[in-house]
Amino acid sequence: MSRSRIVIVGAGFAGYRTAHTLSRMARGAVDITLLNPTDYFLYLPLLPQVATGVLEPRRVTVSLPGTLPHVRLALGEADGVDLERHEVTYTDPEGVRGALSYDRLVLAVGSVHKLLPVPGVAEHAHGFRGLPEALYLRDHITRQLELAAAAPDPESCRARCTFVVVGAGYTGVELAAHGRLFTDALVRKQPLRHGIRPRWLLLDIADRVLPELDPRLSATADRVLRGRGVEVRTGTSVREATSEGVRLDDGAFVASRTLAWCVGVRPDPLVEGLGRPLERGRLRVDACLGVPGHPEVFACGDAAAVPDRRGPGQYTPMTAQHAWRQGVTAARNVAASLGHGTRRPYRHRDLGFTVDLGGAQAAATPLGIPLSGPLAGAVTRGYHLAAMPGNRVRVAADWLLDALLPRQAVQLGLVRSASVPLDTASPELARFPAAPTDSAKDLRAQEAPNHQEEPHEQQ
Structure with a gap:
């Protein structure tokens, strides 16, 4: 050349x-x-695992x-x-x-991010498209549970440990699945008020989770989510978001300090x-x-x-x-x-999809064969290791440590919510000021993985 x-x-x-x-x-x-x-x-694709303490950011x-x-x-x-x-x-x-x-x-x-004309979303929702956003969300979830444990009344405690995820595509499903495991692990060390547990809601206007994927994958993901205690509400959307919670299209109000916006890109x-x-x-x-x-x-x-x-x-x-x-x-x-080789049209062949549901659970369809449980989990993680252009050993080591040791529940304090506003956030534009705050203004930020509010095909 x-x-x-x-x-x-x-x-x-x-x-x-x-x-x-x-x-x-x-x-x-x-x-x-x-x-x-x-x-x-x-x-x-592995960003949900950063947001929930499985992987360190540089991995x-x-x-x-x-x-x-x-x-x-x-x-x-x-x-x-x-x-x-x-x-x-x-x-x-x-x-x-x-x-x-x-x-x-x-x-x-x-x-x-794809924003919809829903009042309050740009100001109060968290997106999930970049490393700063994942780090902020990890701190935010940890902070909300710590504040919930010290809350002066049950209503405040319940609101702080209620997490709402909008969008049941790839990103939303993975975030809810991993998030539930993360918060359950945190409250084992710092229990909440008697009878109160972390609550996760996954909302989507579609009639099933992962609506763009094979119904078999959707059914597996739905079963795992519900079995884990995630409240899956299909055919449901958000009418309004505020600093105190979200109002659904059926008029119900869910008191919460966390709204994760995963509706697409x-x-x-x-x-x-x-x-x-x-x-x-x-x-x-x-x-x-x-x-x-x-x-x-x-x-x-x-x-x-x-x-x-x-x-x-x-x-x-x-x-x-x-x-x-x-x-x-x-x-x-x-x-x-430039004169070297011949132009080729883009061609592709779908070989299946994988969805990591946290722990040993996953849903996968390699070569069209539906898999679930630990086998699907092994296939999914093997696929990610093969697809990553670097850090394979470090990622595998973090997975091993996560299986053997409890997660570290600390706030790193690297990202303020104002640095990752939902209406302009991208993985590259965010900045890293010194320390977070926890006012209503902090509820501006973040959005799926993954790579991608989209599913991951296997190569």
């Missing part, structure tokens, strides 16, 4: 895999720049400089793309503006400014992930509407595994556009 300038925007599943594949193919023959606000790739992060040879990291948040001038503008972590020129551009900017707004055709906010691309009219620009992952060859007029869903696989296709087609 000639020393062409390749700029990749975003280091999520699609961007990281594009950069990794290109770095192996080019081996220094091209200039590859990866623009990302942080210096790590975040393995989103789910993979160093970009340490794992991407021949790739230059530019720290910053992209804020504009000039398709005519072949230039990407960005702002670095210190607020300095910069620009990157390119011969080939790969847009892999991913997705952000939407494409990053950056693609809206390109002036190119969109499909429900996603940038339309051809089967080879190219942007029509701009042969030098490619897009993949959540921000790209990639044609699904299994059905005319359909597009691949916004899942981590599609993003991961599209990254390989994008890299190969970028190389082909």
